[in-house]
Amino acid sequence: MTDDSSPDExxxxxxxxxxxxxxxxxxxGEDQPTRHGVPVVESPGQTVLHPDRESYIGVVEALRDExxxxxxxxxxxxxxxxxxxxxxxxGVIGERFEVVVGLICHDPPQRVRLRVQVPAEDPTIASLFxxxxxxxxxxxxxxxxFGIVFDAHPDMTRILMPEDWEGHPLxxxxxxxxxxxxxxxxxxxx
Amino acid sequence: xxxxxxxxxxxxRDRDDSPVLRLSEAAAQEFVPSDGRMIMNMGPQHPSTHGxxxxxxxxxxxxxxxxxxxxxxxxxxxxxxxxxxxxxxGATNVTRMDYASPLFNELAFSLATEALLGIEVPPRAVxxxxxxxxxxxxxxxxxxxxxxxxxxxxxxxxxxGWREREPGLQLLERITGLRMNHNFxxxxxxxxxxxxxxxxxxxxxxxxxxxxxxxxxxxLTGQPIYRERLQGVGAISAEDCLxxxxxxxxxxxxxxxxxxxxxxxxxxxxxxxxxxxxxxYGDCFDRYAIRLNEIRESIHIIRQIIEAMPSGxxxxxxxxxxxxxxxxIDESMEALIHHFKIFTEGxxxxxxEVYVAVESPRGELGCYIVSxxxxxxxxxxxxxxxxxxxxTLPHMMENALVADAVAIISSVDPIMGEVDR
Numbered sequence: 001m002t003d004d005s006s007p008d009e010x011x012x013x014x015x016x017x018x019x020x021x022x023x024x025x026x027x028x029g030e031d032q033p034t035r036h037g038v039p040v041v042e043s044p045g046q047t048v049l050h051p052d053r054e055s056y057i058g059v060v061e062a063l064r065d066e067x068x069x070x071x072x073x074x075x076x077x078x079x080x081x082x083x084x085x086x087x088x089x090x091g092v093i094g095e096r097f098e099v100v101v102g103l104i105c106h107d108p109p110q111r112v113r114l115r116v117q118v119p120a121e122d123p124t125i126a127s128l129f130x131x132x133x134x135x136x137x138x139x140x141x142x143x144x145x146f147g148i149v150f151d152a153h154p155d156m157t158r159i160l161m162p163e164d165w166e167g168h169p170l171x172x173x174x175x176x177x178x179x180x181x182x183x184x185x186x187x188x189x190x
Numbered sequence: 191x192x193x194x195x196x197x198x199x200x201x202x203r204d205r206d207d208s209p210v211l212r213l214s215e216a217a218a219q220e221f222v223p224s225d226g227r228m229i230m231n232m233g234p235q236h237p238s239t240h241g242x243x244x245x246x247x248x249x250x251x252x253x254x255x256x257x258x259x260x261x262x263x264x265x266x267x268x269x270x271x272x273x274x275x276x277x278x279x280g281a282t283n284v285t286r287m288d289y290a291s292p293l294f295n296e297l298a299f300s301l302a303t304e305a306l307l308g309i310e311v312p313p314r315a316v317x318x319x320x321x322x323x324x325x326x327x328x329x330x331x332x333x334x335x336x337x338x339x340x341x342x343x344x345x346x347x348x349x350x351g352w353r354e355r356e357p358g359l360q361l362l363e364r365i366t367g368l369r370m371n372h373n374f375x376x377x378x379x380x381x382x383x384x385x386x387x388x389x390x391x392x393x394x395x396x397x398x399x400x401x402x403x404x405x406x407x408x409x410l411t412g413q414p415i416y417r418e419r420l421q422g423v424g425a426i427s428a429e430d431c432l433x434x435x436x437x438x439x440x441x442x443x444x445x446x447x448x449x450x451x452x453x454x455x456x457x458x459x460x461x462x463x464x465x466x467x468x469x470x471y472g473d474c475f476d477r478y479a480i481r482l483n484e485i486r487e488s489i490h491i492i493r494q495i496i497e498a499m500p501s502g503x504x505x506x507x508x509x510x511x512x513x514x515x516x517x518x519i520d521e522s523m524e525a526l527i528h529h530f531k532i533f534t535e536g537x538x539x540x541x542x543e544v545y546v547a548v549e550s551p552r553g554e555l556g557c558y559i560v561s562x563x564x565x566x567x568x569x570x571x572x573x574x575x576x577x578x579x580x581x582t583l584p585h586m587m588e589n590a591l592v593a594d595a596v597a598i599i600s601s602v603d604p605i606m607g608e609v610d611r
Contacts, residue, residue: 044305044544070432072578073545073556075571082562087542100558102545102573109453113545134435136210137581145269155212160262160610163215169270176267176274189274 032090036062039089048113050092056116057126063103064131068112071132073102074139076146080120080172096120097148101128101135118148127153145170209588211248211256218246226250230592234263238341238596241606245583245595252591257584261577264610272570276536277303280567282373284557287572288608289370291330293322293362294550296375298557298572301456302546303377306539306561309511312503313458315379320457321392321495322365322374323548324488328399329358330551331481331488334603335406338478341600342419347410354402361395364388378512379505389496396489403485411479420475424586424598427472434585435578438553439480440602444472450549461498464491474601481603484551511537536565545573552576552603574608 032039036059038051051059060071077098079085085094095117103112118125127150128135139150140159147168150156158165167174176189213221213229221229230247233239242263248256272283284299285292297319304311336351359369364385366374374381410416428444441448449466451459467483469476505512513532514525541563547556553575560569579602586598 043542044308046545048543070435072435072437072547072554073558073571073573075558075573077560077569077571082568100543100545100571102556102558106448106453111454111545132435133433134578134581137577138435141577154208155210157214158262160265162262169267176270 039092041087041089043087043113046111046113048115050089050115050117052092053116053118053125056114057128057131059114060101060103060128060131063112067105067107068103070104070106071101071128071135071138072104073100074128074135074142075100076142076148076170078146078170078172092117097123097146099125099142099148123147124149124151126151129153144168147171208584209256210584211246211258213246213258215260227255232592232595239599240337240604243580243599243604243606243609245599247587247592247595249592252593254587254590254592254595257587257595259580259583261580261606261609264606266607266611268611269570269572272567274566276565277377277539277567278532278536280570281376282371284570284572285371285373286607287574287611288550288552288555288576288605290333290605291323291326291551292371293319293326293375294548294555295572296373297323298546298548298550298555299559299570300375300377301548302544302557302559303539305544305546306542306559307377307511307537308540309378309506309508311379311506313500314383314502315504315506316457317495317499318380318384318504319375320459320462321384321492321499322362322372322380324491324495325358325362325392325395327551328485328488328492329355329362331485332358332399334481334551335478337603338600339410341596342416344410344416347406350402350406350409354399357395357398361391364391376505378508379503381505383504384499389499392492392496396492399485400489403482406482411482417475419593419597420478420601421473422471423474423590423594424601425471425473426582426586430585431472431582434581436553436582438549438551438575438579439477439484440472440579440582441553442467443469443476443480445470450547450554454547456546456548462491462494474597477601477603481551538563538565539567547573550575552605552608553579555608572608572611574611576602576604576606576608577611580604580609 034040035049038049038055038059040047040049049059077100079098080096088094097118099116099118101114116125125148127139139153142148143150143156144158144160145168218229227250230249232245232247234242234244244260246258246260247254268283268287272280275283280299281296284295287295332351332355336348339347339351363369366372428446431441431444445468447466447468452466464487467480467487469480509528513529518525519529539561541561543560545556545558547554555575556573558571559567562568587595
């Protein structure tokens with residue numbers, strides 16, 4: 001995977017869904033390796049699976065049966081202002097949100113990562129609570145920070161922010177808080 | 191309470207019959223006490239909640255039925271801030287997260303950045319990083335011994351723990367320039383070489399701490415009251431720990447030997463000889479004993495590092511990543527430009543995403559970075575071990591007494607800066 005190439009040079013146009021959905025699958029789709037039926041890529045030497053929301057739970061269960069019994073991390077990413085995503089495999093359409101799940105297998109020691117695309121219009125995804133109860137706090141944090149709702153989570157409430165807080169702070173359209181300063185007019189960071 | 195061989199029953203997967211009190215703040219205010227049941231809030235800023243942790247305890251008399259850790263009082267917005275800072279400034283940001291072991295935060299961030307850059311730091315930098323993090327592990331575990339003693343009323347242990355930690359911090363200050371929040375481990379290497387005579391200073395510290403650990407054994411390990419307060423209290427099974435994603439001393443106290451230093455090695459740990467300390471009952475006493483013995487193991491590791499410290503560069507000689515030395519700026523316009531560019535714009539990191547984890551004193555500390563090809567992380571996420579480990583509290587506290595709850599919080603050793611990133 002060419003990480004350092006600019007988005008223009010990437011074979012699959014990533015940020016605009018239409019060309020990707022049509023052109024990407026023509027030749028890239030067949031060479032694309034899969035695991036449990038979903039595309040798998042190597043991202044700096046690490047294994048990354050790209051299930052969609054429908055196959056997500058099935059893939060996690062299949063991986064659990066394979067030995068990936070511990071879920072160490074769940075987090076969200078908001079790709080709203082990302083200039084162009086060249087690291088998605090063919091056939092995966094980039095959406096605004098992404099839920100990233102880290103699984104670990106103890107014997108032999110290895111990791112996999114799952115990246116699930118979650119559209120902005122319908123930011124919901126199934127909860128992993130019934131498979132890995134340890135995701136309870138992590139999914140609550142992802143909900144709090146990004147507004148991604150985890151279906152069938154036992155306690156889908158805010159965790160870091162106060163209960164009556166409005167908005168989801170780690171979204172890219174939620175501005176960084178700042179103390180008012182005397183001399184204004186400087187461009188905001190990023 | 192006598193210790194038995196029977197493993198604690200697994201309640202983790204029971205959704206409805208869970209020891210976790212899933213009650214919102216608003217609902218808790220409307221809770222009507224009945225049948226001797228009440229909801230009590232412990233903390234934030236209770237001396238034994240280790241910072242701004244609040245616990246909602248559902249009590250029947252003095253027995254904890256269900257509980258829920260309520261966090262967020264310290265929310266620092268570290269991940270959001272990290273998106274506005276360049277990779278060079280990033281280490282300054284993350285080091286403030288786990289203030290008892292700041293060097294691990296810097297290490298995880300630097301390793302993740304280096305993985306994205308695709309660079310490898312020189313051997314001396316690798317070994318300096320190992321030396322510093324192991325020293326930091328010692329000071330962190332000594333702080334645990336101090337606070338654990340304080341929570342259980344062993345005030346002399348609190349004083350001893352701080353006393354032994356202090357020369358460790360002074361040693362770190364001599365090497366890095368600061369007692370805490372060092373910003374010393376940076377992408378590309380470390381900030382400076384070790385000072386002259388560091389071997390003697392480090393060896394003197396190790397020699398001073400080692401006999402003190404034996405004193406702790408005399409003071410605490412064999413002490414009947416201390417054992418009564420810890421043995422069989424807050425027991426958890428390996429199965430529950432794995433289901434909850436718990437790592438570090440809590441997982442190892444159940445007898446499950448899992449240590450990233452050995453099992454998913456980073457830095458140069460495969461070249462060192464060390465043991466993974468495990469317990470057998472998963473109770474508070476095992477967690478105390480594991481941390482005490484991990485100090486011994488760190489001493490053993492640091493002695494080997496002193497012997498084997500390689501010579502050479504302490505940071506990578508890559509003009510794009512490493513600022514030129516101060517002396518070069520006076521004589522070279524090129525160096526001045528590079529220096530200026532690196533500290534104003536920062537260096538660009540290729541687009542991609544990476545997750546790198548290290549074994550911090552509290553467990554797996556992971557750093558997930560998404561880069562969009564600019565000099566600032568597009569998204570930086572920290573997987574803090576304390577955040578995940580806190581989830582064990584309701585499971586450990588079920589049917590324990592309020593006094594045991596204090597011992598249990600202490601044995602989890604949470605750092606709230608890491609919980610509320």
